[in-house]
Amino acid sequence: MSVALKNDLLLRALLREPVARRPIWLMRQAGRYLPEYRATRAKAGNFLALCTNPQLACEVTLQPIDRYPLDAAILFSDILTIPHAMKLGLEFEGGDGPVFQRPVRCSADIDALGLPDPGSELKYVIDAVALVRRELGGRIPLIGFAGSPWTVATYMVEGGSSKSYSYIKGMMYAAPRDLHRLLELLGKATILYLNAQIAAGAQAVMIFDTWGGILTPRQYQEFSLHYMEQIISSLTREAQGRRVPSIVFTKGGGAWLRKIASIGCDAVGVDWTTDLSAARALVEGRVALQGNLDPAALLAPPERLRAETLRVLDSFGAGPGHVFNLGHGITPGVDPERVALLVDTVRGYVPA
Amino acid sequence: MSVALKNDLLLRALLREPVARRPIWLMRQAGRYLPEYRATRAKAGNFLALCTNPQLACEVTLQPIDRYPLDAAILFSDILTIPHAMKLGLEFEGGDGPVFQRPVRCSADIDALGLPDPGSELKYVIDAVALVRRELGGRIPLIGFAGSPWTVATYMVEGGSSKSYSYIKGMMYAAPRDLHRLLELLGKATILYLNAQIAAGAQAVMIFDTWGGILTPRQYQEFSLHYMEQIISSLTREAQGRRVPSIVFTKGGGAWLRKIASIGCDAVGVDWTTDLSAARALVEGRVALQGNLDPAALLAPPERLRAETLRVLDSFGAGPGHVFNLGHGITPGVDPERVALLVDTVRGYVPA
Numbered sequence: 001m002s003v004a005l006k007n008d009l010l011l012r013a014l015l016r017e018p019v020a021r022r023p024i025w026l027m028r029q030a031g032r033y034l035p036e037y038r039a040t041r042a043k044a045g046n047f048l049a050l051c052t053n054p055q056l057a058c059e060v061t062l063q064p065i066d067r068y069p070l071d072a073a074i075l076f077s078d079i080l081t082i083p084h085a086m087k088l089g090l091e092f093e094g095g096d097g098p099v100f101q102r103p104v105r106c107s108a109d110i111d112a113l114g115l116p117d118p119g120s121e122l123k124y125v126i127d128a129v130a131l132v133r134r135e136l137g138g139r140i141p142l143i144g145f146a147g148s149p150w151t152v153a154t155y156m157v158e159g160g161s162s163k164s165y166s167y168i169k170g171m172m173y174a175a176p177r178d179l180h181r182l183l184e185l186l187g188k189a190t191i192l193y194l195n196a197q198i199a200a201g202a203q204a205v206m207i208f209d210t211w212g213g214i215l216t217p218r219q220y221q222e223f224s225l226h227y228m229e230q231i232i233s234s235l236t237r238e239a240q241g242r243r244v245p246s247i248v249f250t251k252g253g254g255a256w257l258r259k260i261a262s263i264g265c266d267a268v269g270v271d272w273t274t275d276l277s278a279a280r281a282l283v284e285g286r287v288a289l290q291g292n293l294d295p296a297a298l299l300a301p302p303e304r305l306r307a308e309t310l311r312v313l314d315s316f317g318a319g320p321g322h323v324f325n326l327g328h329g330i331t332p333g334v335d336p337e338r339v340a341l342l343v344d345t346v347r348g349y350v351p352a
Numbered sequence: 353m354s355v356a357l358k359n360d361l362l363l364r365a366l367l368r369e370p371v372a373r374r375p376i377w378l379m380r381q382a383g384r385y386l387p388e389y390r391a392t393r394a395k396a397g398n399f400l401a402l403c404t405n406p407q408l409a410c411e412v413t414l415q416p417i418d419r420y421p422l423d424a425a426i427l428f429s430d431i432l433t434i435p436h437a438m439k440l441g442l443e444f445e446g447g448d449g450p451v452f453q454r455p456v457r458c459s460a461d462i463d464a465l466g467l468p469d470p471g472s473e474l475k476y477v478i479d480a481v482a483l484v485r486r487e488l489g490g491r492i493p494l495i496g497f498a499g500s501p502w503t504v505a506t507y508m509v510e511g512g513s514s515k516s517y518s519y520i521k522g523m524m525y526a527a528p529r530d531l532h533r534l535l536e537l538l539g540k541a542t543i544l545y546l547n548a549q550i551a552a553g554a555q556a557v558m559i560f561d562t563w564g565g566i567l568t569p570r571q572y573q574e575f576s577l578h579y580m581e582q583i584i585s586s587l588t589r590e591a592q593g594r595r596v597p598s599i600v601f602t603k604g605g606g607a608w609l610r611k612i613a614s615i616g617c618d619a620v621g622v623d624w625t626t627d628l629s630a631a632r633a634l635v636e637g638r639v640a641l642q643g644n645l646d647p648a649a650l651l652a653p654p655e656r657l658r659a660e661t662l663r664v665l666d667s668f669g670a671g672p673g674h675v676f677n678l679g680h681g682i683t684p685g686v687d688p689e690r691v692a693l694l695v696d697t698v699r700g701y702v703p704a
Contacts, residue, residue: 164683166651173652173660216624216646255606255626272568274607294568299518300525308525331516 003138005203005242010072010141014204014245014267014288016321022313023071024346025143026339028329029064030076034336036063047092051078054127061132065140067336068343072141072204073132075197077125079147079208082189083156085116093160103159105167107178115189118196125193126200133201144202146194148209148250149186149231150224153179165214172223179223187227191234198236198244206247206269207231213252220256229263247290251328254279261287272327276315288321293342295326298334302341309345318351355490357555357594362424362493366556366597366619366640368673374665375423376698377495378691380681381416382428386688388415399444403430406479413484417492419688420695424493424556425484427549429477431499431560434541435508437468455511457519459530467541470548477545478552485553496554498546500561500602501538501583502576505531517566524575531575539579543586550588550596558599558621559583565604572608581615599642603680606631613639624679628667640673645694647678650686654693661697670703 005011009023031037040060044050051057061076080098084090089101104110116122132142146152155161157168157179171179194205212224232246248260249269260268261283270279270291279289297308316322324346330339357363361375383389392412396402403409413428432450436442441453456462468474484494498504507513509520509531523531546557564576580600587598600612601621612620613635622631622643631641649660668674676698682691 164648166648166683166685169646169648170651173649173656213625217627217630219646252604252625255630273565273604275569278569278607294521294571296516296518296521297525299522304525331518333518 005138005141007071007140010143010323011204011242011245013320013323014247014290015243016266016285016288018320022322022324022346022349024324024343025070025072025074026064026330026342027074027326029068029070029074029339030060031330032332033330033334033339034063034067036067047078048084048090051076051081052124054124054131057124057128058131058135061128062135064339065136068340069347070140070343072143073136074143074206075125075129075132075145075202077128077145079145079152079210080155081122081125082116082146082152082186082193085121086113086156086189088156097161098155099160100156103167104153104156104182105171107175107181110178110182110185113182113185115185115192118193122193122196126196129197129200129202141203142201143204143206143247144194144197145206145208146190146231148207148212148224149183149190149227150215151209151211152186152190153182154211156182165211172219183223183227187230190231194231195234195236198239201239202244203239203242204245204247205235206249207265209248209250209253212250212256217256220250220253221259224250225256225259225263228260228265232264245288249290257282258284267321267323269325270327276312276322277317280316285321288323289316290323290325292325292327295328295331295334298326298330298338298342300338302338305338305341306345309342310349313346313349314352357490357493359423359492362495362675363556363594363597365672365675366599366642367595368618368637368640370672374674374676374698374701376676376695377422377424377426378416378682378694379426379678381420381422381426381691382412383682384684385682385686385691386415386419388419399430400436400442403428403433404476406476406483409476409480410483410487413480413494414487416691417488420692421699422492422695424495425488426495426558427477427481427484427497427554429480429497431497431504431562432507433474433477434468434498434538434545435504437473438465438508438541440508449513450507451512452508455519456505456508456534457523459527459533462530462534462537465534465537467537467544470545474545474548478548481549481552481554493555494553495556495558495599496546496549497558497560498542498583500559500564500576500600501535501542501579502567503561503563504538504542505534506563508534517563524571535575535579539582542583546583547586547588550591553591554596555591555594556597556599557587558601559617561600561602561605564602564608569608572602572605573611576602577608577611577615580612580617584616597640601642609634610636619675621677622679628664628674629669632668637673640675641668642675642677644677644679647680647683647686650678650682650690650694652690654690657690657693658697661694662701665698665701666704 245266254274267288272294597618606626619640
């Protein structure tokens with residue numbers, strides 16, 4: 001396990017240390033836009049079968065690494081592994097949206113939830129982490145991840161994806177203590193889960209807060225950011241003699257970047273609706289930034305994609321502390337050739 | 353038509369003139385949460401039949417006015433009336449999402465689009481405006497509205513609602529001139545449409561930019577705000593001897609409030625993700641603000657709803673220039689009694 005890391009650009013950039021060039025990885029880089037991913041998924045039968053099989057999860061994690069000279073691998077998994085381990089009857093309907101057969105709607109539903117043990121109910125994830133680390137052989141670092149307690153709770157309470165979030169917002173307004181109990185439990189589960197990923201070999205970790213952006217500023221602080229802060233403060237700081245950087249990403253959280261930067265994480269993800277120059281001014285050098293090309297730019301003709309990519313690189317400006325990424329995950333319809341061009345452009349970038 | 357307006361709180365607040373108390377109206381105040389609305393809609397057969405029938409649209413517009421002491425009526429209609437008039441085969445499937453049978457995907461599709469004449473293809477809207485004005489008899493003002501060109505274009509190009517906006521973003525990146533031609537046409541159509549509403553009796557107008565928030569800051573300026581600015585600058589300024597205030601609302605546009613405030617509109621809508629105190633600081637007194645209670649607060653128990661409402665009122669602070677509203681439309685599951693409580697709370701508010 002202690003093979004020397006050949007490419008540590010990601011880890012250095014996340015800690016705002018000087019790097020020879022900007023590192024790049026892409027959210028959902030292992031995904032449906034890749035024909036080899038679709039083949040493995042077909043072999044698995046369905047999305048959940050793919051997630052829960054360490055061999056196949058490892059295979060899929062490595063597919064984009066074998067295709068592109070990326071600077072990090074991210075574990076192929078899902079943000080709903082924790083509620084899945086809580087036995088709420090997770091299914092992925094029609095290959096797309098998640099559905100919970102037993103949504104969490106009342107105090108008794110919360111009482112009934114257990115704290116999943118990463119070593120048993122989530123062993124398939126931990127095994128996949130170890131497997132990927134071994135297969136990577138020190139080429140690039142592996143990022144582990146989890147959903148934020150708030151974001152995971154939205155799926156558990158709504159019973160799946162939602163447009164209006166009526167159930168969880170109803171709970172927030174009518175029974176805030178119940179919601180806090182649920183978030184507290186999810187926070188504890190996430191700490192155990194991420195620390196188990198780190199123990200198994202994850203060299204950086206990221207918290208995905210996909211739905212923090214639907215909250216008011218006060219609610220965001222109380223129901224989402226607070227629990228991410230608890231997690232960050234309880235993470236294993238070092239593994240195998242090296243700092244394990246943490247990244248927090250709230251989609252739609254552009255207005256709260258300064259607050260996010262103050263919870264102790266090393267880096268903050270930025271979606272495409274905020275300019276990196278503005279984001280950088282807000283966080284005042286306290287954290288590295290990760291992002292933020294509009295994922296739809298991958299639908300552009302090559303020259304346009306190149307120009308948009310350079311714009312993002314330029315917008316961060318000079319100095320360390322930038323990890324190139326999209327502002328959200330790659331969409332299924334993207335041509336893999338475009339991703340190759342994007343990676344080449346970032347790797348070849350020379351600041352003006 | 354020139355009956356004196358008995359309650360002009362809305363018009364005065366939108367122009368930042370002193371008012372005795374904060375005016376209130378609610379986005380989607382005529383909607384599915386009201387049993388009388390559901391009855392009229394059932395009578396009409398479907399949503400589009402309701403929109404296109406001036407008598408029924410007038411009936412539905414007045415339902416919340418008859419139930420609550422609101423300070424404005426807003427025309428019951430839809431932001432997709434213009435593309436409907438462009439004969440793209442609009443349908444509302446399953447009573448919910450709009451679907452266009454003939455989406456606009458290429459240059460030739462745009463060439464084929466005509467400029468709807470409000471006096472003929474959209475006569476049903478203009479007739480409804482005149483009817484509502486007559487029925488209101490000067491009790492409160494009537495707000496007319498339209499979707500922003502960008503937002504309307506998203507539905508036309510995607511062919512309905514969307515999660516990833518791949519088609520319109522693909523067009524934006526691959527064929528920006530085509531998209532500009534479409535937005536230009538929609539801008540012209542919207543100017544004619546809103547001015548016809550004003551001529552028929554609308555005493556204020558609002559532009560709904562529901563999907564401006566999915567853009568990067570540059571794209572927002574170029575593809576959404578620019579066209580709203582063109583519309584605002586071409587609106588009839590005065591009708592029946594009185595200024596016709598304009599309101600621009602971009603959902604998810606919290607970061608761009610200062611820019612929105614500079615396009616010549618009188619007021620800017622604010623969603624619930626931005627505090628009104630912060631919004632007010634950003635716009636520096638150039639415009640009035642409208643908003644911004646989290647619509648989900650209407651799901652709270654009475655005392656909690658009251659507290660949240662007072663918080664919004666307090667957050668704006670002292671002085672004129674605030675129109676109370678939600679941060680987005682009322683959701684169907686809301687208890688009409690909660691709306692009564694909300695309206696009472698705002699009407700009874702005495703600043704600390």
